Every structure is written in C-alpha cells, then in structure tokens.
Amino acid sequence: MFLRILWVSLIGGLINLDEHSAIQSMVCRPIIASPTIGYLLGDLNTGLVIGIMLELILFNVLPFGAAMPINFSIIAITATALAIFISESYRIPIVPSFIVWIIMCTVPLGLVFRELENMNRRFNIHLVHFAEKRILEGRFAIIEWITAVGILVSYLKAIVFIMIAIYGGLYLLPKLYLALPAKVLAGLETAYMLVFILGIAVVVSMLRVDFKRKNEKDNIR
Amino acid sequence: MKKTTFAKIFIRSFFVLAVGNYERMQNLGFLFVIAPVLKKVYPDREQRIEAYQRHLEFFNVNPYFMTIPAGIAIAMEEEKLPAKSISDMKMTLSGPLAAVGDSLIWAALRPFAAFSVIALMLITGIVRVPDGIIEVTELFNGWTFAVMSLLFLLIFNGYIMFLRYYGLKHGYEKKTGVVALIKKISDTNLVENIRRVGHYLMGITMVVVFFRDLTITPRLLFIGVFPILFFLIRKGVSVVLLFYVVVILSIVIKYL
Numbered sequence: 094m095f096l097r098i099l100w101v102s103l104i105g106g107l108i109n110l111d112e113h114s115a116i117q118s119m120v121c122r123p124i125i126a127s128p129t130i131g132y133l134l135g136d137l138n139t140g141l142v143i144g145i146m147l148e149l150i151l152f153n154v155l156p157f158g159a160a161m162p163i164n165f166s167i168i169a170i171t172a173t174a175l176a177i178f179i180s181e182s183y184r185i186p187i188v189p190s191f192i193v194w195i196i197m198c199t200v201p202l203g204l205v206f207r208e209l210e211n212m213n214r215r216f217n218i219h220l221v222h223f224a225e226k227r228i229l230e231g232r233f234a235i236i237e238w239i240t241a242v243g244i245l246v247s248y249l250k251a252i253v254f255i256m257i258a259i260y261g262g263l264y265l266l267p268k269l270y271l272a273l274p275a276k277v278l279a280g281l282e283t284a285y286m287l288v289f290i291l292g293i294a295v296v297v298s299m300l301r302v303d304f305k306r307k308n309e310k311d312n313i314r
Numbered sequence: 315m316k317k318t319t320f321a322k323i324f325i326r327s328f329f330v331l332a333v334g335n336y337e338r339m340q341n342l343g344f345l346f347v348i349a350p351v352l353k354k355v356y357p358d359r360e361q362r363i364e365a366y367q368r369h370l371e372f373f374n375v376n377p378y379f380m381t382i383p384a385g386i387a388i389a390m391e392e393e394k395l396p397a398k399s400i401s402d403m404k405m406t407l408s409g410p411l412a413a414v415g416d417s418l419i420w421a422a423l424r425p426f427a428a429f430s431v432i433a434l435m436l437i438t439g440i441v442r443v444p445d446g447i448i449e450v451t452e453l454f455n456g457w458t459f460a461v462m463s464l465l466f467l468l469i470f471n472g473y474i475m476f477l478r479y480y481g482l483k484h485g486y487e488k489k490t491g492v493v494a495l496i497k498k499i500s501d502t503n504l505v506e507n508i509r510r511v512g513h514y515l516m517g518i519t520m521v522v523v524f525f526r527d528l529t530i531t532p533r534l535l536f537i538g539v540f541p542i543l544f545f546l547i548r549k550g551v552s553v554v555l556l557f558y559v560v561v562i563l564s565i566v567i568k569y570l
Contacts, residue, residue: 116328119376119470124428125463137459138450145432145441145448150557152428155420163480163554190446197561200487204321217335221342221370228366231359233349240346245389286446287560290536293354293520294543295553299425300512 094182096258098174103168106251113156113210121171123147130173139180139187140173146196147172149292153299161214164206170255172199175262183267189285190278194270195286196288202258213250217243225264256311315352315388322350323388327381327478339374344384344404351388368397375408376415376463381478383407385485419474422505426512427470431462433519443527446535 108129112121117314120126123144132141151165176195180187227235272279330343345352345366352369356362375383383404389399435441440453524533546556 113334114332116327116472117331118467119427120467122428123530124423124431125466128459128463132456132459137456138454140461141441141450141454142448144437146433148428150553152425152482153553155416179474193561197558198464200557210400211336214334214336217333218337220333221335221338224342225367225370228370231363231368233353233362236346236349239342240329240332244329246346247332274567277565280568281561283568284561286532286565287539287564288557289443289446289448290539291390291543291556291560293552294540294547295426296429297516297520298544298547299511300429300516304528 097134098154098178098256100133100253101170101174101259102252104133105130105174105255106165106248108253109164109166109255111249112164115246121166121169123151123165126166126169127173130179131171133147134174134177136177136180139176140313143173143176143192143196144169146192146288146292148234149296150196152292152295161200161207161210163200163203164210165203167206167258168196168199168203169179171202171258171262172196173197174255174259176314178259179267179270180261182263183271185267185270190281191270193281193284193288194273195266198262198266199258202254206254207218208253209250213222213247216246315392319350319354320482320486322459323347324381324479326350326481327377327384327482330377330380338372340377341370342381344373344380344387346370347380347384348388348391348451349398351391355391355394356398365391368401371401373404373408375411376419378474378477379415379481381386381482382485385482385487391487396487415431418505423470423473427466429512430515431466432517434465435462436519439526443523445527445529446532469565475484475535485537504513 105126108126109116109188110116115291125144126138127144128137131143132135134140147165147169149188151163151168154162154165156162172195176192179185179195180191185191203254218242224235224239272309322361326347326349330340330347332346333342334340348369349366352365352564356365369387371381386403386407392405412566416558417429432441435454436443438453440451440458442449528536543556543560547553
C-alpha cells in the first residue's frame with residue numbers, strides 16, 4: 094500500500110506541477126489527471142467517472158490574471174486515489190453515493206492547497222531576493238539554480254500534501270461513509286444526478302454564444 | 315539569433331512561472347528565459363549584472379504569450395537600445411497580452427478542448443449516462459483513453475506551441491509589428507468561433523444524452539433543475555458552493 098501511495102504522490106506531484114510551475118499543458122485537468130491516476134492504480138473506469146464529474150463542476154475554475162483559483166489537480170488526484178484505495182481496502186462498491194461522498198471530502202483539499210500555493214509564492218520572494226544578491230556578485234548561474242529550486246519546492250510540496258491527504262482520507266473517510274444513515278446515502282445517490290446537471294449547466298454557461306448580441310451587431314451593420 | 319539559442323529560449327519559456335511570486339510575479343522567469351541571449355550580448359561582467367538586474371523588474375503576462383515580449387526584448391538588447399524603452403515595451407505589452415490570453419486561452423480554447431473530449435465520449439456512446447449516472451462502457455480502455463487524452467492535448471497544445479513559437483519568432487524579427495500582431499489576434503473571430511463550435515457541440519451532446527440515455531424522471535429533473543442552476547451560475551454564484559448546496563438539499567429532501 095505504501096508503495097502505491099508513494100507512486101501516486103510522485104506522479105500526482107508531476108501532474109500538479111503542470112498547473113502552475115511548469116509547462117502548463119493541461120495534463121493537470123481532471124479529465125486527464127483522474128483517469129491517469131486510475132490507470133496507475135488499475136481502475137481506469139473509476140478514474141474516468143471521477144474525472145468527468147470533476148471536469149464538469151470545475152469547468153469555470155480558471156487562473157485569470159494573478160488570481161490563484163482552487164487547485165483542481167489535487168482534488169482530481171486525491172479523489173481518484175482515495176476512491177480506489179478505500180473501495181479496495183474496505184470492499185465498498187463504487188456507487189454514485191460513494192463518488193459524491195469522495196468528491197465532497199476532497200474539494201476542500203483544493204482550497205487548502207490553494208493556500209499552500211499562496212505561501213509558496215510568498216516564499217518564492219525570498220528565492221528572488223537571494224538570486225538578486227548573487228547576481229550583484231556576478232554569480233549568474235544562480236538564475237538556473239533558483240528556477241530548479243523553485244520547481245523542486247513546488248514538487249516536494251505536492252508530494253507531501255498528497256501523501257498526507259491520502260493517509261488522512263484512508264483513516265477518516267471509510268469510517269464516516271460506513272456510518273452514514275441510509276437516508277443520507279439515498280440523498281447522495283440523488284445528488285449524483287443533480288451534480289451532473291450542475292456540471293452541464295457550468296459548461297453551457299462557459300461555452301454559450303450570445304446570439305442576441307450577435308444579431309444586434311448585424312442590425313448595426 | 316542562432317537556432318540553438320532560439321531552441322533554448324523556446325524551451326525555457328515553459329518554465330516562466332517556476333519562481334512565480336507576489337512581489338514581482340514572473341520577473342525571475344522572464345530573466346531565466348532570455349538569459350542565454352544576455353550572456354552573449356553582454357560578455358562584460360558589469361554590463362551583464364546591470365542587464366540582469368533590469369530584467370528582474372515586475373512582469374506578468376499570460377504564460378503562453380510571454381515569448382512575444384521575450385522575443386522583442388532580445389532583439390532590443392541585441393541592438394543595445396535604451397533600457398527604459400525595453401522596460402516600457404514590457405509594461406505596455408503585458409496588459410493587452412494578458413487580456414487576449416485570458417479571453418482566448420482560458421475562456422475559449424481550454425474549455426472547448428476539454429469539453430470536446432467529454433462530448434466525443436458521450437456522443438459515440440463510449441460513456442453513457444443512463445438515468446444521470448455516468449456509466450463507462452466496454453468500449454473504453456487504455457487505448458481509447460490514450461486517444462481521447464491525445465485529442466485534448468493536441469487541440470490545446472498544438473495551438474499553444476504555435477503561439478509560443480510564432481510569438482518568439484515574430485517578436486524577435488519584427489518587433490515594431492507586434493502591436494499589429496496583437497491587434498490581429500484580438501480582432502479575429504477566433505474566440506467567437508471556438509465558442510460557437512463548443513456551443514453547438516454542447517447542444518448536440520445534450521440532445522443525445524437527453525433522448526438516448528435519460529428516462530422520464532431524470533428528464534423531468536433535468537428540465538426542472540437545469541434552468542435554476544444555469545441562472546445561478548450566470549449570476550456569479552460559486553459552483554463549489556452550488557455543489558455543496560445541491561448535495562445537502564438532496565439529503566434534506568430525503569428526510570422530509
């Protein structure tokens with residue numbers, strides 16, 4: 094189990110790097126990240142289902158300007174890993190109520206990690222000041238070193254966070270889920286469909302074209 | 315600029331946010347990107363120190379467009395133009411490039427690329443939604459996932475690579491023509507066209523899912539709940555908050 098969690102953390106950390114620190118190829122989006130983690134853990138289908146749900150509901154989470162949005166890759170990685178690990182260890186079937194429960198419990202991790210990202214950016218100010226002093230001394234290679242250190246700090250931060258989140262989730266979530274009353278489970282079952290509708294509503298709101306405005310433009314011409 | 319230097323700068327542009335900070339944002343990243351050229355242009359130690367320091371000023375732009383000011387800055391440094399003009403150029407371009415980047419990449423291309431994968435899976439039936447529950451059919455396996463992921467990554471990164479490469483090349487070769495380039499990017503109907511295709515794809519997907527997968531009760535639920543959620547999202551209500559509200563309401567209703 095430890096090796097699998099370590100493996101998820103190492104790969105998940107790399108996926109998380111793609112969100113801000115390096116490359117930004119959108120491998121960090123839930124639709125890619127979740128199935129990837131699912132594939133690593135031998136359950137691609139669960140990864141895809143969670144990936145689709147998260148991609149839909151986090152569809153309009155975007156890093157506009159200098160804003161730091163909720164960290165969607167951490168949610169995707171931890172939700173998929175926890176769903177698969179808990180299902181295997183406690184023989185809980187991956188039913189809609191379970192998926193909603195896992196997503197409910199892992200979304201706050203994205204908010205916590207956002208604060209860690211903010212702390213990381215504040216820490217990076219010290220790295221920049223350190224680099225500035227070395228540049229004044231004529232030690233120009235510091236630029237490449239500090240860039241590498243910046244990436245390494247982000248990577249280690251993600252690895253440690255994912256490991257703690259998975260171990261914490263493995264300890265807390267199964268007990269809470271198994272203790273849920275039948276009506277709550279039934280409510281979560283219904284919530285799955287509503288969350289899917291919510292996801293469609295988010296996508297429509299982002300991708301819609303304002304036809305009325307287009308027609309007004311045509312009239313002006 | 316030599317091809318090897320161009321390649322170095324192109325690759326370095328992927329790491330502009332490695333040391334992103336709230337004091338001066340992408341300042342060190344920008345310096346990291348153009349450092350190979352500054353090394354050649356300023357072999358004198360004191361001049362290089364001064365040049366490096368100059369480029370540690372505040373800088374923030376959409377990361378996919380940063381090769382444009384980088385290319386221009388490199389060209390201006392090679393011509394040993396005044397430091398203030400280089401600094402002014404970076405400041406002037408940051409705003410419009412950030413705006414174009416946000417509307418083109420974050421608000422149009424990325425959502426379209428991501429949704430096109432989901433839409434393809436839903437329309438082809440690789441993923442079905444019987445009664446609103448996502449069901450993965452046996453058509454889905456490692457290979458279909460690889461193809462779908464590549465589709466998303468190619469749609470998105472294909473255009474990004476073009477932007478990064480052409481931005482660097484055009485910025486370096488035609489520095490004064492960059493304003494016209496930015497105007498050309500922002501004037502085209504690209505954003506509108508991407509959203510239009512996404513809009514129609516969305517429509518087709520909804521029709522397929524509604525009539526093929528949903529039975530009567532989920533259809534009624536969809537018709538009843540979708541407009542309320544859509545209205546709230548348009549009003550700016552956080553989707554994360556709506557998620558929790560929807561879940562909690564679903565549980566509360568079971569107790570009534």
